[in-house]
Amino acid sequence: MARMGSEARAAARVLALAPRAKKDAALLSMADAVERQMPAILAANAQDMEAARAAGTAPALIDRLFLDEKRVAGIVDGIRQVAALPDPVGAVRAEWTRPNGLRFERVATPIGVIGMIYESRPGVTADAGALTLKSGNAVILRGGSESFRTSTTIHAALVEGLVAAGLPAASIAMVPTRDRAAVGEMLTGLGGDVDVIVPRGGKSLIARVQAEARVPVFAHLDANNHIYVHGPCDLDMARTVLMNAKLRRTGVCGAAESLLVDRALAGTHLAPLLTMLLDAGCAVRGDDAASAVDARVTPAVEEDYATEFLDAIIAVKVVDGLAAAMEHIARYGSQHTDAILTDDDAAAERFLREVDSAIVVHNASTQFADGGEFGFGAEIGIATGRMHARGPVGLEQLTTFKYQLRGTGQTRP
Amino acid sequence: MARMGSEARAAARVLALAPRAKKDAALLSMADAVERQMPAILAANAQDMEAARAAGTAPALIDRLFLDEKRVAGIVDGIRQVAALPDPVGAVRAEWTRPNGLRFERVATPIGVIGMIYESRPGVTADAGALTLKSGNAVILRGGSESFRTSTTIHAALVEGLVAAGLPAASIAMVPTRDRAAVGEMLTGLGGDVDVIVPRGGKSLIARVQAEARVPVFAHLDANNHIYVHGPCDLDMARTVLMNAKLRRTGVCGAAESLLVDRALAGTHLAPLLTMLLDAGCAVRGDDAASAVDARVTPAVEEDYATEFLDAIIAVKVVDGLAAAMEHIARYGSQHTDAILTDDDAAAERFLREVDSAIVVHNASTQFADGGEFGFGAEIGIATGRMHARGPVGLEQLTTFKYQLRGTGQTRP
The missing domain is CATH 3.40.309.10 (Aldehyde Dehydrogenase; Chain A, domain 2)
Structure with missing residues (x-):
C-alpha cells in the first residue's frame, strides 16, 4: 500500500501539469478500451454475480452489481462525456490588482491523490477514474469485494487507455487485495499520500470512513x-x-x-x-x-x-x-x-x-440535488461536511487553488 | 469542555443569522471595552511578565508577551478595522440559471465553531475574536499559559462588548484552565462542536495539532x-x-x-x-x-x-x-x-x-505573503494545507457556502 501511495503521488505530479488535450485523449482511449473489453467485463461480472448469488446476497445489491451490454455502454458514454467537459485546472477563480500594481490570481489546481472507497456498483470504477483524471488528480480505488472481478477488469481497461495516451499507469490505481486492512490504511492517508477520501456505499461504510479517517472526507451519511x-x-x-x-x-x-x-x-x-x-x-x-x-x-x-x-x-x-x-x-x-x-x-x-x-x-x-442537474456535468458524490466541497462534488470541487502574484519589482513597505 | 462546546454551537447558530449591523456594533463595543479595560489588561500583563521572567522565559517570548499602551491601542484599532470590513456572510460566490429556469446561487455562510489554539501573543485573543465574530463564527480560544492572565482580561472585555450588543457571551469562549488536556479535547472536535482548528505558535504546537487533530486544521508548519x-x-x-x-x-x-x-x-x-x-x-x-x-x-x-x-x-x-x-x-x-x-x-x-x-x-x-497585503483586510494565519483555505486565512476563508435554488415548480425529469 505504501508503494501504491508514493506511485500515486508521483503520478499526481505528472497529471497536475498534463494539458487538457492529453487528459482528454486518455479519457477517449479509456472509453475505447472499456468498449473493446466489454466481453471480458461481462464475463468477470457473470462470475461476480454467481458468487454473490451463492453467498445469498440481497436482490438490491445484486442489481447494483449487475452489468449488461447496455450498462457497459452507459459506462463508456459517461467517460466520453467527462472528456467533453471543460478542464477545471487552471481556471482563474478570482483576480484583482492592489494599489501597488501587484496582480493577484486565485487559480484552480488539482488536489493531488484521491482515495475512493466504494461498494457494489462496478461502474463507479470508471466514473471515479474519469472524474479524477479530468481534474488532474491521481486516484486509489478500493472497490467492494463482491464486485472485485468486474472492477478489476474495468480498471485494466482504464489503465490501457492511460498508457496509450502516455500518462502514468499509476494515475488510476486499484487496491489489489480484498482484505479490509487496505481501507484502514487509506483512511490514515497512507503517510501523506492520500489527500482526501471519497466513500460511496451504504451507511455502515460511510460511518466507518467518517469515524476513522485522518484526512478530509467528501461524503454524506444521511439525506433526511x-x-x-x-x-x-x-x-x-x-x-x-x-x-x-x-x-x-x-x-x-x-x-x-x-x-x-x-x-x-x-x-x-x-x-x-x-x-x-x-x-x-x-x-x-x-x-x-x-x-x-x-x-x-x-x-x-x-x-x-x-x-x-x-x-x-x-x-x-x-x-x-x-x-x-x-x-x-x-x-x-x-x-x-x-x-x-x-x-x-x-x-x-x-x-x-x-x-x-x-x-x-x-x-x-x-x-x-445532483451534480448533473446543477450543471456540473458529472459528480462523484454529494457532501454534507462544511469544508471545501459541500453539496455535489464535481470537477471543480475536486480541485484546490493557489495564488499567483505578478509584479514588476514590488517590495513590502 | 463539552458544555463549552455545546454553548459555542448554540451561539454559532445565533451568529450565523446576525445581521452585519449587529456584528459591527458588537465589534465596536468590544473595541471600546478593551480600551476602557486598558489598566486591568496592563496590570494582568505585568503579572504575566513577572511570572515569565521568574520562569526564565527566553527574551523573544517575553517580547511577544509584552503589552504597553501603544500595543493595546493597536489591538483596539485592529478590532475597529475588522468592523469596517465588508461582511463575508451572504456574499454570492457564483450564480447561474439552468435551461429549465431553475436559478442557482452559491452563497457564503459561516463555518460554525472555530477552535483557536495559540501561544504567547495575548493580542491574538482579540484578533481571533474579532475575525471569527465578523465571519459569523463562534470561537473557542485556548491561549498560552504564559499569557493567561492577560488573555483572560482581554477576553472579559470582548465578552463585555458582545453582551452590550445583545450577542451571546458564548460567541467567544475561552478555555479557563491552564492544563494541556483541553487542547487534546479541542483537537478531537469536542464531539462535533468544533469544525476547524486554527493554531498560532511555535513549530511544536503546530506539529502536535497537525498530528493529533481529528478535524480540519488551517495552518502551516514551515515556510522555507x-x-x-x-x-x-x-x-x-x-x-x-x-x-x-x-x-x-x-x-x-x-x-x-x-x-x-x-x-x-x-x-x-x-x-x-x-x-x-x-x-x-x-x-x-x-x-x-x-x-x-x-x-x-x-x-x-x-x-x-x-x-x-x-x-x-x-x-x-x-x-x-x-x-x-x-x-x-x-x-x-x-x-x-x-x-x-x-x-x-x-x-x-x-x-x-x-x-x-x-x-x-x-x-x-x-x-x-500576508492577508493584509492580499487585500483581505486581516488574516488569522496562513495555511499550506490543500483543503478549503490555502494561503492567507481571512474573513472569506472563515466561511463555507450553501446552494440556494429558486424555482417556479420545476421537477426533475
Missing part, C-alpha cells in the same frame, strides 16, 4: 430531506413538486423523506397531498392531524422523523408555521437538501437563508 | 520560501526584491530562506547579490560557487536548504536553470511562498504554473 409547504401555496405546484421529490426515484439521496405542512394549510392542502401520495402507493406515517385525513395513514413515531427511508414511505407533520418547520428541520435533518413550497417570497427567502443545509430549495423538487 | 533568480534578470530589481524578501523582517513566515541562482547568471548576479546581503549583516551559507564569491560565505550543508531560519541567514545554491530550480523547491520547500525573479515571462509563467505552493510570485517580494 424535508419538503415544507407554507401558506399561501399553489396546490397544483405543491402536488407536482411533492410527487416528484418523493416518488420520482425513492432510492436517491435527493428524495424527500419528510413532509411538513403549515397549520394554516391543514384544511386545504393536507388531504389532497396525502391522498395523492397514498393513491400513488406511498406509505404515509403521520401525526394526529395527518392521521385524521385518511384511514390509510399510520401513526408516526418520533424515529420516523429521523429516518431516511429511501423507499415509498414519508413522515408527515403539521407544524405551526415557518419557525416551527425550521426548528424541526434543524432537529431531524441531515443538512443535505431541504425545500420550501410557497407563494410567500419573504418566507421562502428566510427559509433559504436560515436553514443550514448544503442545498436549500424554493418551489422545486429536492431531487435536483 | 525560495527566491529563484533566472536569466535574463534586471540586477537592480533582483537586488531590491531580494533585500526586502530576506531582510525586511526575518521572523515573519513570508521571509525568504533560500536563494537559488541560475548558472547563466552566476558570473553577473551572484557576487553583487551576495555582497549586498553580507554587507547588510546577513549570514550566507552557500555551495561551492557561492563560497567562491566572498570569503564571508560559509559552506552550506544539506540541512541548510531544508531550514526555515527566521533569522538573518540565507542558504544559497547555483542551479542549472528553471527545471533544476523547481526540482530543488519541490524537494526542500514548504509549499508556502516561492518567487522567481526574471525578465523572461515564459519562464516566469512556467514557474507560476508548475511550482506547487500556496503562493507563487513573479518579480515581487515573498513578504507579500
Whole structure:
C-alpha cells in the first residue's frame, strides 16, 4: 500500500501539469478500451454475480452489481462525456490588482491523490477514474469485494487507455487485495499520500470512513430531506413538486423523506397531498392531524422523523408555521437538501437563508440535488461536511487553488 | 469542555443569522471595552511578565508577551478595522440559471465553531475574536499559559462588548484552565462542536495539532520560501526584491530562506547579490560557487536548504536553470511562498504554473505573503494545507457556502 501511495503521488505530479488535450485523449482511449473489453467485463461480472448469488446476497445489491451490454455502454458514454467537459485546472477563480500594481490570481489546481472507497456498483470504477483524471488528480480505488472481478477488469481497461495516451499507469490505481486492512490504511492517508477520501456505499461504510479517517472526507451519511409547504401555496405546484421529490426515484439521496405542512394549510392542502401520495402507493406515517385525513395513514413515531427511508414511505407533520418547520428541520435533518413550497417570497427567502443545509430549495423538487442537474456535468458524490466541497462534488470541487502574484519589482513597505 | 462546546454551537447558530449591523456594533463595543479595560489588561500583563521572567522565559517570548499602551491601542484599532470590513456572510460566490429556469446561487455562510489554539501573543485573543465574530463564527480560544492572565482580561472585555450588543457571551469562549488536556479535547472536535482548528505558535504546537487533530486544521508548519533568480534578470530589481524578501523582517513566515541562482547568471548576479546581503549583516551559507564569491560565505550543508531560519541567514545554491530550480523547491520547500525573479515571462509563467505552493510570485517580494497585503483586510494565519483555505486565512476563508435554488415548480425529469 505504501508503494501504491508514493506511485500515486508521483503520478499526481505528472497529471497536475498534463494539458487538457492529453487528459482528454486518455479519457477517449479509456472509453475505447472499456468498449473493446466489454466481453471480458461481462464475463468477470457473470462470475461476480454467481458468487454473490451463492453467498445469498440481497436482490438490491445484486442489481447494483449487475452489468449488461447496455450498462457497459452507459459506462463508456459517461467517460466520453467527462472528456467533453471543460478542464477545471487552471481556471482563474478570482483576480484583482492592489494599489501597488501587484496582480493577484486565485487559480484552480488539482488536489493531488484521491482515495475512493466504494461498494457494489462496478461502474463507479470508471466514473471515479474519469472524474479524477479530468481534474488532474491521481486516484486509489478500493472497490467492494463482491464486485472485485468486474472492477478489476474495468480498471485494466482504464489503465490501457492511460498508457496509450502516455500518462502514468499509476494515475488510476486499484487496491489489489480484498482484505479490509487496505481501507484502514487509506483512511490514515497512507503517510501523506492520500489527500482526501471519497466513500460511496451504504451507511455502515460511510460511518466507518467518517469515524476513522485522518484526512478530509467528501461524503454524506444521511439525506433526511424535508419538503415544507407554507401558506399561501399553489396546490397544483405543491402536488407536482411533492410527487416528484418523493416518488420520482425513492432510492436517491435527493428524495424527500419528510413532509411538513403549515397549520394554516391543514384544511386545504393536507388531504389532497396525502391522498395523492397514498393513491400513488406511498406509505404515509403521520401525526394526529395527518392521521385524521385518511384511514390509510399510520401513526408516526418520533424515529420516523429521523429516518431516511429511501423507499415509498414519508413522515408527515403539521407544524405551526415557518419557525416551527425550521426548528424541526434543524432537529431531524441531515443538512443535505431541504425545500420550501410557497407563494410567500419573504418566507421562502428566510427559509433559504436560515436553514443550514448544503442545498436549500424554493418551489422545486429536492431531487435536483445532483451534480448533473446543477450543471456540473458529472459528480462523484454529494457532501454534507462544511469544508471545501459541500453539496455535489464535481470537477471543480475536486480541485484546490493557489495564488499567483505578478509584479514588476514590488517590495513590502 | 463539552458544555463549552455545546454553548459555542448554540451561539454559532445565533451568529450565523446576525445581521452585519449587529456584528459591527458588537465589534465596536468590544473595541471600546478593551480600551476602557486598558489598566486591568496592563496590570494582568505585568503579572504575566513577572511570572515569565521568574520562569526564565527566553527574551523573544517575553517580547511577544509584552503589552504597553501603544500595543493595546493597536489591538483596539485592529478590532475597529475588522468592523469596517465588508461582511463575508451572504456574499454570492457564483450564480447561474439552468435551461429549465431553475436559478442557482452559491452563497457564503459561516463555518460554525472555530477552535483557536495559540501561544504567547495575548493580542491574538482579540484578533481571533474579532475575525471569527465578523465571519459569523463562534470561537473557542485556548491561549498560552504564559499569557493567561492577560488573555483572560482581554477576553472579559470582548465578552463585555458582545453582551452590550445583545450577542451571546458564548460567541467567544475561552478555555479557563491552564492544563494541556483541553487542547487534546479541542483537537478531537469536542464531539462535533468544533469544525476547524486554527493554531498560532511555535513549530511544536503546530506539529502536535497537525498530528493529533481529528478535524480540519488551517495552518502551516514551515515556510522555507525560495527566491529563484533566472536569466535574463534586471540586477537592480533582483537586488531590491531580494533585500526586502530576506531582510525586511526575518521572523515573519513570508521571509525568504533560500536563494537559488541560475548558472547563466552566476558570473553577473551572484557576487553583487551576495555582497549586498553580507554587507547588510546577513549570514550566507552557500555551495561551492557561492563560497567562491566572498570569503564571508560559509559552506552550506544539506540541512541548510531544508531550514526555515527566521533569522538573518540565507542558504544559497547555483542551479542549472528553471527545471533544476523547481526540482530543488519541490524537494526542500514548504509549499508556502516561492518567487522567481526574471525578465523572461515564459519562464516566469512556467514557474507560476508548475511550482506547487500556496503562493507563487513573479518579480515581487515573498513578504507579500500576508492577508493584509492580499487585500483581505486581516488574516488569522496562513495555511499550506490543500483543503478549503490555502494561503492567507481571512474573513472569506472563515466561511463555507450553501446552494440556494429558486424555482417556479420545476421537477426533475
